[in-house]
Amino acid sequence: MQDLSLSCFKAYDLRGKVPKELNPDLAFKIGLAYATVFNPRTVAVGYDVRLSSPSLRSALIEGLNRGGADVKDIGLCGTEEIYHAVFNLGLDGGIMITASHNPKGYNGMKFVRQKAIPVSGDSGLNKIKELILKDSFHPASSSGLVEHIDNTSQYIAHLLSYVSLENLHPLKIVVDPGNGGAGKIVDFLEEHLPFNFVKINYEPDGDFPNGVPNPLLFENRAKTSQAVVRHKADMGIAWDGDFDRCFFFDENGEYIEGYYLVGLLAKMLLEKYPGEKILHDPRLTWNTREIVLQHGGVPLETKTGHAFIKERMRAENAVYGGEMSSHHYFRGFSYCDSGMIPWLLVAELLSVSGKKISEFIADAKESYPSSGEINRRVEDSEKCFKQVREEFQSKALAVTEIDGMSFEFADWRFNLRTSNTEPVIRLNVESRGNTMLMERMTEKILNLIDS
Structure with a gap:
């Protein structure tokens, strides 16, 4: 293991470059440490489409077994399938191998306990890291077992429980998994739904031939948008790699924040x-x-x-x-x-109302225009935050620090925070019905950050 600092441990999950920051040797130790910290009887394990995921999964399962935990291996899946398996089957925990929307060379893990309660730094992740750093493990006297299971039918039934099937009308929907894992679930749902799905970037492929599945990146939206327009669809849906997030496009192909x-x-x-x-x-x-x-x-x-x-x-x-x-x-x-429940709810809304999706968000966009999230890499985030504070604090009506810094004024507000998963700071600006003001203040803050 080359990265002795364990820099892949973040605030509430693991993200790191493979193999320098995350590799099978570390995955084994993570499994053993998880079993040591939580003493689970049975843990669900799944993995995303990244090329490094299968080897990490094998090592992780071996570590869990060595720690005495039985494993329910649900195979290639989405993060929310791990959540569902844990609370639906009454398991003691779950681990999903995924780096979500991170670049191709990355991988990571997300951890939960009983009832799919997340494991963060304060609730166990730091203890796992500490055990690995100290090389202080407690292998069980007898190893756990592995069972390969298929929880898909129960998961699909749960998703469908959020809508009334009799309310659904034929809709044309562009679906874009970005060569991640969402397509498999859409195929299962398709058997129960009256929708016509236009499928693009559909086959799971860890090489990500159409770019990393991250629709938050402007350059990743064009294919979905163009497909909506070309096929005259009612809306478009795109997902990140482990499909715990879904992203919407209206009937005109316009991305909806x-x-x-x-x-x-x-x-x-x-x-x-x-x-x-x-x-x-x-x-x-x-x-x-x-x-x-x-x-x-x-x-x-x-x-x-x-x-x-x-x-x-x-x-x-x-x-x-x-x-x-x-x-x-x-x-x-x-x-x-969940990245599946939201679009099912919206599809039911469109079916019942007979309206276009753009009609439901038009007032919000006009009343509160926003910048969308803008990322900046900076060498010294503390210095950057200090400069922004000095510029705006005396003029603000309110300043809060629930997460980063939020400054509120009469007609506009902004939030600046550091990312928990990437080495960037993130800016969001909105105004009360004044797009020009929002754009002007966004530019002013960015110039201050870039300076």
Whole structure:
């Protein structure tokens, strides 16, 4: 193992370059350490389409077995299939081998305990890292067993429970897994749905011939957008590699910022569950808060990141939580995020209403224009944050530090934070109905950062 600092350990998962930062030797130790820290009886293990995933999976399972844990191996899957297997089958934990949307040479892992409760730095990940650094393990007197299982039918049934099949009408939908793993699940769902799917970048391929599956990157959106226009589809859906996030395109092929989907889904959930609590992250907030309050819900702001949001959702028993980065969390899914449930809910909305998806987000886009998330690599993030604070703090009506720094003014606001998964800082800006103001202030902040 070349990286003795274990730099692949992040705030709430593992991400690193293969093989320098993450390799089978380390994967074995991670499995053994996980078994040592949590003493699970049975753990679900799955992996994404990356070329390095099968070897990491074999080593991880060997480590878990050596620690005395039995393994339910569900094979090639999405992260949410691990979540579902753990809470549906009553397992003691789960580990998904994935680097989601990271570049091709990366891989990683996501960890959960019983009921798919996430493992973050504070809840066990740091202990796993410490055991590996100290080389302090406790192999079991007898090794655990491995069972290959197929949980797909129960997972599909759970997804379909979020919609009324009799409400669904024929829709044409472009689906773009980006050569990740989502296509397999769409195929299973297709058997039960009246939709016509136009499938692009569909075959799972860890070489990612059409680019890394990350629709947040502007250059990755063109094929989905063009396919929607060419086929006159009702909407387009794209996913990241492990499909725990889905990204929407309207009937004109225009990309819809995840921020506006949070408000739309919040409204839909509050219509079904009046008066419930809705969680949102601090990056872009005004539209979500307005919609939640208008529909009788309780908006709650929480720190960005799946581990933090799931913990708060459980504590508050919130029915839904949404991040503008297109993570959507549902109480019925054991407070976990899903890249399949959101588009099924939106498809039902389009079917029942007879409206276009653009009609449902037009007011939000006009009322609260936003920059979308802009990333910058900087040599000294602390110095950058200090400069931004010095420029804006005295002028702001409110400053909060729930996650990074959020500055609020009468007609615009922004959030600046460091990434938990990548060496970048992230900027989001929004305004009250003034696109020019939003664009001008975005440029001003970026110039300050770049300087």
